[in-house]
Amino acid sequence: MQNNSDTIRWTQITPSTFMYGSQLQFKEDETIFKNALMPSGIVIHEWQMMTQYTADKMIPTLPILKRGQTYHFSFDYEVEPADHIYFKLIFKRRNGTEAGTQIIKGHEADVVYPKDAFSYVLQMINAAAQDIRFRTITIGPHEGDALHQQLSISEVVNEDQTLPVRNIIFVEAQELSYDAIRNMKNVIGIEHWQQVEEETVFERLSPLVEEFSHLHFIGYHEASNEMAYQMAEKFGGTAFITHHHAQTKPSFPSRGGTERVVYMDEEKDAMQSLGIVENLLNPSRFLKYININQLNGGRHDEI
Structure with a gap:
């Protein structure tokens, strides 16, 4: 990832996608998810940087990030009721152990990629949402000064x-x-x-x-x-x-x-x-x- 931003969409059903009682519709410009009975705290969908296609039957959807660098994450979605989903980043070491996590509530956040991280996943988690219209996640370089990443x-x-x-x-x-x-x-x-x-x-x-x-x-x-x-x-x-x-x-x-x-x-x-x-x-x-x-x-x- 150089000076460009990466745009991530939700275009597939994966093993992590919560489908029990869910209505899921993929459109050209957005993905619609509905499930009024889904419990809070459950992962709705997960994006991964690394996958094993033979086992996961999915391709990686997240860009490779540089260790120790700061990135700006921007989330484009609408949810009813408002603010009833959140996102969780899970950073993993080469051996699969957890190197850290970051909870993101809202539509924007700065993220420092840990120096000991080898890969990461991004989860969208339910907080009593009923209707989600998801469009994109944009990951780009941090535009502020370099002090934040210290x-x-x-x-x-x-x-x-x-x-x-x-x-x-x-x-x-x-x-x-x-x-x-x-x-x-x-x-x-x-x-x-x-x-x-x-x-x-x-x-x-x-x-x-x-x-x-x-x-x-x-x-x-x-x-x-x-x-x-x-x-x-x-x-x-x-x-x-x-x-x-x-x-x-x-x-x-x-x-x-x-x-x-x-x-x-x-x-x-x-x-x-x-x-x-x-x-x-x-x-x-x-x-x-x-x-x-x-x-x-x-x-x-x-x-």
Whole structure:
């Protein structure tokens, strides 16, 4: 894919197409799908970048994308009731394991193709729709500045599937070593978030955390604390932060609403930094003061 856009249509019935009780009509300029009794959350149709024709009896319908590049997806359709379908991108590694997902609600979205992705599929999913008039999906190069594609979200580190928690760390400018998170479970690292809008971070994180009941957003200095606090507020999670905050804003203990744990206060900070040149220290050192039992699934009022 160079500087051109690719247009994807819905022109065939595949094994993924939901046909039970459905009325499906292919026209020259659109595809009409009707099914008033179809359950929500079910895939209506799926487009794939790679297929095995002998097994799938279908040809690939999605363009090959470049790893690490940002693309603009535009969806041309009408649905009744309005906004009652959404799309899901699933990125896959060469071995078939999942490299990430992105939920798209609405008619446009920017998508960063993961650096470890080998292929991807695009699903159209029902959300109590009754009548869909689908025309095209257009995939083209991102027209904005290059800063957007710098946002980096890691895979889950130290994964423990028995814990219903995600620990999301907003990495400051200095490198974050593995030692700083060695004892933390289900960690997702967010890098270069300073370069993008807050809403972009929210949109990219949403599909990664939607199934977890305990969301912990972790900061360890001024900028990352503020972002962790904002994301905790948006997602209804808990912010794990130090006392450092933006000079234009009140201290975290004096703010209301969002649940937070201040794991390093000014008094403890002063004692730990006594006799040490502050500027020589990496702020990620504060992470060792987090109550690990609390972070990995304990009660938020544990100290």
